Amino acid sequence: MTETGALASGTWLHPSLLLILGTLVIPFLRGRVQQGYRLLLSLVFLWVVWTIAPGTYGSLQFLGLDLVPGRVDTLSLVFAYVFSLITVIGTIYSLHLKDNVQHVAALIYAAAAVGVVFAGDLVTLYVFWELMMLASVWLIWRRRTPQSYAAGMRYLLVHTASGVMLLGGIALFYTQTGSIAFEQIDITGPAFYLILIGFMINAAVPPLHAWLSDAYPEATVTGAIFLSALTTKTAVYVLIRGFPGTELLVWMGAVMALWGVVYAVLANDIRRLLAYHIISQVGYMVAGVGMGTAIALNGSASHAFTHILYKALLFMGAGAVIHMTGKSKLTELGGLYRYMPYTFLLYMIGAFSISAFPLFSGFVSKTMVVEAAAVDYRMWIWLMLSMASAGTFLHTGLKLPYFTFLGRDSGLRPQEAPWNMLLAMGIAAFFCVFIGVYPAWLYGFLPAPVDYNAYTLxxxxxxxxxxxxxxxxxxxxxxxxxxxxxxxxDTDWLYRRALPATARWVGDRGGAAWQGLLTLSRRSIAAFVTGLARHHGPGSVLARTWPTGSMVLWVAIILAGSLLIYYV
Amino acid sequence: MSRFLEYLVKNARPLTWVMLALMALLVIADVFIPTGYGRFPFDSIGGFGALYGFVSCVLIIVVSKLLGYAFLYRSEDYYDDALPDGRPRAGAPEPPEKRDD
Known part of the structure; x- marks a missing residue:
């Protein structure tokens, strides 16, 4: 396969490039033609990605660097498959929307995510990494509220930090090893940690996670689907590729799983609750990466696959509620099951999936990660992950739907969501059930052969x-x-409150000190100037006009004096 | 579809009892049917999953709410992106007439 890949490299069209070029046409199309074109484009992208044979494509030399934009193997394909699938689902969900900026941004974002998972070298990876950030921020800004503008700015700043860490790490890595190939990062020193932290920021590992729960609830209804699927899961991919078996990640992952659960108890905004459960679920994947065994890595990859589908379904359900009611808070919602029954039922399929109920997709992937902890006799990790499982069902499966769709009647009388939203949710729900009932389909394309059966007594x-x-x-x-x-x-309090307050404090105090210094120096300058004026100013001793006669008199006196001295 | 949901909601009480009975059966089955799960000292104990699930749930709610009231909860306008007099901060765009989505 590699050889055919190498042969084809001259003519190979990168699926991301195809999609990016395809988006350029979108602004010139209108109405139904544009809808049809967007759907067709996402389907072509899906087809191209699902028919790629493993191999290495399109390698080239650039500035003395060996760039490998097309490293296609089983690990990258798992992620590329689900990214392209969610691109189609997200496109259908946003079919009604008339906002070219969002259409283009969403598709470039998806293209960049696929670019990251196909990148065989760190420089290509970095380029797509940054492109993801630049495209995705528009999905937040296009909500066009002051809150989303500010949240998008913070999102941009945090991800810039991640990008800078990554770039610094790559530069150090290159000077240390002389290679930019992206395989397991097995060096020591700052390069290892810089790259790891860069990846961990995008994976939303606490305490570097607050950008997610800050920005995603402020995103547009349709943009949140792409956001929930792509950024954290590309980070999971690069962690699996670069840092398998990093012990630190096991504990970070377990803490992460519980961190999200705690904040989900406190959340009132439905999409913020779901955002915290992204953090919680990615915690399982990060813990799996840290364990690094074949079953754990398979667990992480498969959980990423199922997670993208059920999380998108949950975000679509919540998004449909926000779209139809204009409300997003549990305290303002309730009793919607009468008016949005299909949304409710489809949402519940996602909720049963994320909670890992048997016959739903989460059950066949999440239990694999938990099983990996058991196989390694990691009792505390196992207990923490199991507790987080309980918390997941508690919020996503019970709290959110109970207080949104059941509970007290909020008086809201919305229509059912539009057909395209229901269709997109239906497709995601189909995969949630299909994978849960027939896990062999998913297990068939995992990176390592699967020796695991979820359906044991x-x-x-x-x-x-x-x-x-x-x-x-x-x-x-x-x-x-x-x-x-x-x-x-949350930890974003540090840069939203503490740092600005510190800056203001330093600004105030520093300003006062500076003013004091100025006053002090002004006073001494003024004294100096007054002194000068006293002696040299108009009418002062040294500036007086002296009559010639008095000068002659003084000359005579001095002469007389000198004569006297001379003779004495 | 909504008629089906209406039916479920109307019969919430008997359905709850059915559910509780099923849960009791599940625990009893776990006690009497050996599952061969024995990696940790506790996971072969029948009904441990039920206990752990219930304790986890209560613990998560109680601990989180305590953390919330002690440290984390703030009023909704705590981070408001507007000045005290309601004007948007410099740099923030004008609020739009309507949300596109």
Missing amino acids: DHLFWELQLLLFTGLGFFLLLKHVGGEPKISI
């Missing part, structure tokens, strides 16, 4: 008990679990 007993008794706890504590009209501060 012990998994079923354990998972069902865990989830159903979580449900019992929820209904017993129902009075205390609803949303509250509050927000909760």
Whole structure:
């Protein structure tokens, strides 16, 4: 396969390039033609990605660097497959939308994400990495509220930091090894950590995660689908590729899984709740990367695949509610099941999937990561991940739908979501159930051969008990679990409040000190000037006009004096 | 479709009892059917999953709410991107007439 790839390299068209070039036509089309074109473009992209044979494509020399834009292997394909699938689903979901900026941005963003997973070298990876950021921020800004503008700016700043770390790490890596090939990063020193931190920021690993829960709830309804799918999962891919078996990541992942759960308890905005559960779910993947065994890495890759589909489905459900009601807070929603029954049911399929109920997709992927922890006898990790599972069902499967679709009647009387939104949700829901019922399909293209069966009696007993008794706890504590009209501060508080306050404090104090210094120096300058004026100013001693006669008199006196001295 | 949901909501009480009965059966089955799960000292104990799920749920809610009230909760306008008099901060765009989406 590699040889055919090398032979074809001269004529190979990178799927990302194809998609990016394709988007350039979008602004010139209108109405139904444009809708049809966008759908067709995403389907062509899907077809191209799903028919690529593994191999190395399009390698070239540039400025003495060996660029490999097309390294296609089983690991990159898992991610490329699901990215292209979600591009089609996201396009259908946004079919009704008339905003060319968003259409172009979303598709370039997807193209860049596929570019990252096909990049065989760090320079190509970096270019697509930055392109992802530049394209995705428009999906936040195009909400066109002051909040989304500010959140987009913060998003941009955090990801710029990630980009700078990555670039610095790549430069150091190159000077250390003389190569830019992107394989497992097995060097020591700052390059290792710079690249790792750059990746961890995009994977939203605490404490570097707050950009996600800050920005995603402010994004446009349709843009959030792409955002929820792409950025964190490309980061999971590069972590699997570059840092498998990094022990630090096991614990970071487990903490991450619980961190998201805690904040989801406090969340009131439905998409913020879901955003925190992205962090929680990516925690499983990061922990799997850290464990680094074949089953763990398979678990991470498969969980990324299923996660993208069910998380997009959940975001689409929440987005449909926001689109139809204009409300996004649990305290303002309720009783919508009568008016949006299909949205409700489709959302619940996503919720059962993320909660890892048997017969839904999360069950066949999440339990693989948890099983990987058990196989390694990592008891605390296993307990933490299991607890996070309970928390996932608690919020995404119970709290959000109960207080949005059931619960008290909020008085809102929305229509059902438009057909294209329901269709997109239906496709995602189909895959959630299909993978849950027939996991062999997904297991068939994982990076390593799968020797794991989710449907054993012990998994079923354990998972069902865990989830159903979580449900019992929820209904017993129902009075205390609803949303509250509050927000909760996270680590973004540091750069939204603490740093500006410090800067203001330093600014105020520094300003005062500077003013004092100025006053002091002004006073001494003034004294100096006054002194000068006293002696040299108009009418002062040294500036007086002296009559010639007095000068002659003084000359005579001096002469007389000198004569006297001379004779004495 | 909504008629089906309406039916479920109307019969919430009997359905709850059915659910609870199923959950009890599940625990009983776990106690009596050996599953061969034995990596940790506790996972072969029948019904441990149920206990852990319930305890996890309560713990998550209680600990999170405590953290919320003690440290994390703020009023909704805490981060408001507007000045105290309601004007948007310099640099922020004018609020649009309507949200596109």
